[in-house]
Amino acid sequence: MLDSGLCDAVIISSPNMTHYEILMDIINHRKPHHILVEKPLCTTVQHCKEVAEAAQQRPDILVQVGLEYRYMSPVAKLIDIVKSGTLGQVRMVAIREHRLPFLVKVNNWNRFNCNSGGTLVEKCCHFFDLMRLFAAANPVRVMASGAIDVNHKDEVYDGKVPDIIDNAYVIVEFDNGSRGMLDLCMFAEGSKNEQEISVVGDIGKVQTQLYDVFHFYFGSNSLPKSTFC
Numbered sequence: 001m002l003d004s005g006l007c008d009a010v011i012i013s014s015p016n017m018t019h020y021e022i023l024m025d026i027i028n029h030r031k032p033h034h035i036l037v038e039k040p041l042c043t044t045v046q047h048c049k050e051v052a053e054a055a056q057q058r059p060d061i062l063v064q065v066g067l068e069y070r071y072m073s074p075v076a077k078l079i080d081i082v083k084s085g086t087l088g089q090v091r092m093v094a095i096r097e098h099r100l101p102f103l104v105k106v107n108n109w110n111r112f113n114c115n116s117g118g119t120l121v122e123k124c125c126h127f128f129d130l131m132r133l134f135a136a137a138n139p140v141r142v143m144a145s146g147a148i149d150v151n152h153k154d155e156v157y158d159g160k161v162p163d164i165i166d167n168a169y170v171i172v173e174f175d176n177g178s179r180g181m182l183d184l185c186m187f188a189e190g191s192k193n194e195q196e197i198s199v200v201g202d203i204g205k206v207q208t209q210l211y212d213v214f215h216f217y218f219g220s221n222s223l224p225k226s227t228f229c
């Protein structure tokens, strides 16, 4: 395909653990191809660094990571407000995601850390990206605690039980003194809001909620939608 001369740009939407090899093939190809790669860029820091370095050697191509949360209407509005300066200097970014478990993927690749990079990479890269965007700074310290408490414990693939965590608290400190906090629970179908984001500056606060598509507002995570609506 790359040799054919038929395409100018490539979208990479394969499983996370395949991104590195595909990215390097395209970036190092003699013909230029712009790239949109689905998040996460790669599953390891080393691979991300190698891809970034390779991309810098190719000023003739654009490589973009598809961090689509930035473009969801409520989040895009939040970004506009923060960037307008209305909040002053951002001090705290709090993100809560209380949702349903990971969906099934082709060949169940997302059940294992070695394939996805782990829950905090696979799903939460969106939130760490937003924290960094809102804080307008880079992270310098991370504190986290997570566990496998509920999900996927009864699943077995090729003799192996999934090893991805299903809940965590994460605090990120940024180099300008701002802090971000993520509260993740992936066995919380009963949540009113699947995701809640708040940004607090020294002179104001803004918050938004992203409703889950199933509208589970209250109650047990084992009861169907009609019970709650």
Ligand SMILES: NC(=O)c1ccc[n+]([C@@H]2O[C@H](COP(=O)([O-])OP(=O)(O)OC[C@H]3O[C@@H](n4cnc5c(N)ncnc54)[C@H](O)[C@@H]3O)[C@@H](O)[C@H]2O)c1
Pocket (backbone or CB within 6 Å): 012, 013, 014, 015, 016, 018, 038, 039, 040, 066, 067, 068, 069, 105, 106, 107, 122
């Ligand atoms: N909101 C988001 O930003 C969002 C949402 C879902 C998925 N994603 C990302 O999109 C990517 C794909 O996820 P998905 O949910 O579509 O997974 P999926 O398992 O549903 O589909 C992956 C597809 O890639 C194909 N594939 C596997 N290995 C390949 C290879 N080496 N080369 C080419 N194709 C290959 C599979 O046959 C399958 O059709 C992942 O990186 C995932 O993290 C992003």
